[in-house]
Amino acid sequence: MAYKFDFGAIVPHWQLLFDGVILTTELTVIGAVVGVGLGIMGAWARASRAPVISQIVGVYVELIRNTPFLVQLFFIFFGLPALGVKLTEFQAAVLAMIVNLGAYSTEIIRAGILAIPQGQIEAAQSLAMNRVQIFRYVVILPALKKIWPALSSQIVIVMLGSSVCSQIAAEELTFGANYIQALNFRAFEVYFVVTGLYLVMSILLRMGLKVLGNFLFERRRHV
C-alpha cells in the first residue's frame, strides 16, 4: 500500500503561500533593519564608559541568547498583555525578531568594534572628534565590514526562525502551510514545498546581504 504523492493538491492554494512569503519577507526586513540598528546601539552601550548601561545591555544579551525564540515570542504575545501591552500577531512577531536579533547583533558588532585598532581611535581623537563622531565616522563602518559575514548568517537564522511565528497565528509562510494542509490533508507535500521555498529564500537573502555588503563597504576604485 504505497502512498501516492500529490503535489498538485497545493496548486489551488498557491496564493496562501505567496502571501506567506511576502509576510515572512516583511518580518525579516523590518526585523533585520531595526534589529541591527538596536545591535549597533547595544554595541555602543557595551563599549561605552557607563558601566551601568553596559551591564544592563549585557544582561539583555545573555537573557535573549540563552532562551528559545519561541518562548520569547510567547512571552511577548501572551505575557505582555498582562502588563497592558497588547500587540497584534504581526507586531508581536516583529518585536520578538527585533529583540532577538538585537541581542545577537550586539555581541557580533561589539566584536567588530573591539577589532578596530586603537590607533584609529587615537587618530580621530587627535583630530578633536568627540565620542559620537568617532563612533559614527571612524569606528562603525569598518567594524560592520569586519563582521558582515557573521551578521548576515545571524539574519538568515532569524528569518528561518520566524517560521515559529505561525504559532501565534502570524500569517507568515509556515502559517500558510499549516492552513493549506488543514484544507487538503497533504501535510508532507505542503511542508516539503514550503521547505524548498525557505531554502530559496535563505539563499536569496544571503545573496542580497552580500550585495548590500559590497555596496556598503566596497569602494569605488579610483585608480
Place this chain on the structure above:
Amino acid sequence: MSLVELHAIHKSFGELEVLKGIDLSIDEGQVIALIGKSGSGKSTLLRTINGLEVIDDGVIIVDGKKISDRDADLLGLRLQVGMVFQQFNLFPHYTALENVMLSPQVVKKQSKAEAKQIAEEMLAKVGLADKMMHYPDQLSGGQQQRVAIARALAMKPKVLLCDEVTSALDPELVNEVLAVVRQLAEEGMTLVMVTHEMRFAREVCDKLVFMHQGRIHETGDPETVFANPKTPELASFVGGLA
C-alpha cells in the same frame, strides 16, 4: 608667554612612573626635537600634550588656558594641537581627500566646499595632489604618512606633534616625509617631534630635549648639545648613535 607650557607633569602606568615631573615650554614657531632611549617616556610626553594620556599630576597650559581632563577641555586642546603617528593611522574606508576633509567638516562644521578646498591645498602642500582619490591601501607608506600630515594640518593646529613619523617607513621613503616636515619648519610651524634622525634634528630643530628615565635630562640648541653633551647619559646616547 609660550604657546604650550608644561609644569611638573607626572604620569604612571600602574606601578611604573613614566614621567617624573616634566617642565617644558614650547614657543610659537619653535621646532623641538625630543630624543632619548627607548622607554624613556618620549611618546608618553607627546601624548599627554595631545590629551591622549591623562596626567596624574601637573599643569598643561595652552595659549594661556589651563587644560583639565574634562572632555570639553580635551577637545579644545586638540583643536590647537595636532598629532602625526608612527603608524599613520589613516582611516581605511576614506580616500586621501576624505581623510583630510573629515575633521574640518564634522568637528569644525565647515561646508563641504570649504573643507574640500583646504584639503586639496594641504594635500598639494605635501605633494599628493595627484593621489587625492586614492584609498590608504593604494598608497605607499611615505604617501600615507604625508596624507596623515595633511590631515593634521587641515585642522590648522597651532602646534604639530610628530611621534617618530619615519620609523615605520622603508628607508627609501624616509626622505619624502622628512622633506615635508622640513618645509613646515621653514614656514614657521611650531613642531615637537620625537625622532631618531639626528642629522635631521641638528639641521632643522632650534631646541633639543633629551629625555632619560622619565625626566628631561638635558636640553639646549642642537649644535651645542651634540658637540658638547654635558651629561654622560647624553654623551653615551649620542655616542651610541654614531
Place this chain on the structure above:
Amino acid sequence: MSEFSLWDIVYNLLLAARWTVLLSLTAFVLGGLVGLLLLMVRTAGNPWVIRLVRGYVELFQGTPLLMQLFIVFFGLPLIGLDVSPWVAATLGLTLFTSAFLTEIWRGCVESIGKGQWEASASLGMNFTQQMRYIVLPQALRIAVPPTVGFSVQVVKGTAVASIIGFVELTKAGTMITNATYEPFTVYGCVAVMYFLICYPLSLFARHLEGKFRHVAR
C-alpha cells in the same frame, strides 16, 4: 481563579524540563555521532561525497528547524513508520545537530595545517591512523569550545519540538497557561528555566574559549 500556586507552576514545569534535558542530550549525542561519521567520510575525500555532505549541511542550515521536524513527523508515516512526537523530535533534532556539528568540526579539522597530514603520511600512517593519532587530537582542542557553544542551540531547538506535540518545557508552559490564564508568570518561569540550563553552558563555552586562546599563544 485558578488553584495553581506559583509552586505548582514551577513544579510542573520542572517535571517537563526533564524531557527538554533528555531530548537535548539524546539529540546532541546522536547528532554528534552522525556528525562525526559525516566528517570522516567527508575528510576521506571522494569529491561526490564531499558535495553530498555539503548539500546536507546547506539543506539543514538553510531551512527552518520547524520544517525539518514537520517533514520527519509527516514523512515517516508515509513510508509506513508510525512515529511518536518523541521519535520524530529526536530524529529531526539529531539530523539538525549533525549538520551543524559536522560543519563546525570541518572548520576545526581544516585549521590543522597540511603539513601535519604530510608529515604523518611521510611516517607511513594510513588515513585512519593520521586521523586517530595526529589530526583529531589537535582538532579536538579547537573544537571543544564551539561544540559546547552549539549545545545551547540544541537546547533552544528542543522548544520547537513542542509544535509537533512533544510535551517538553515549552509545551508544558502552553498547557499550564491554558489552565491558569497566567501567561506572564508561566512563560516567565519557562524562560528562566531555559536560561538556567543554557547560561551555564554558554559560560562554560566562553571559559573554554578563553583557555584555548591562552594555550594557542
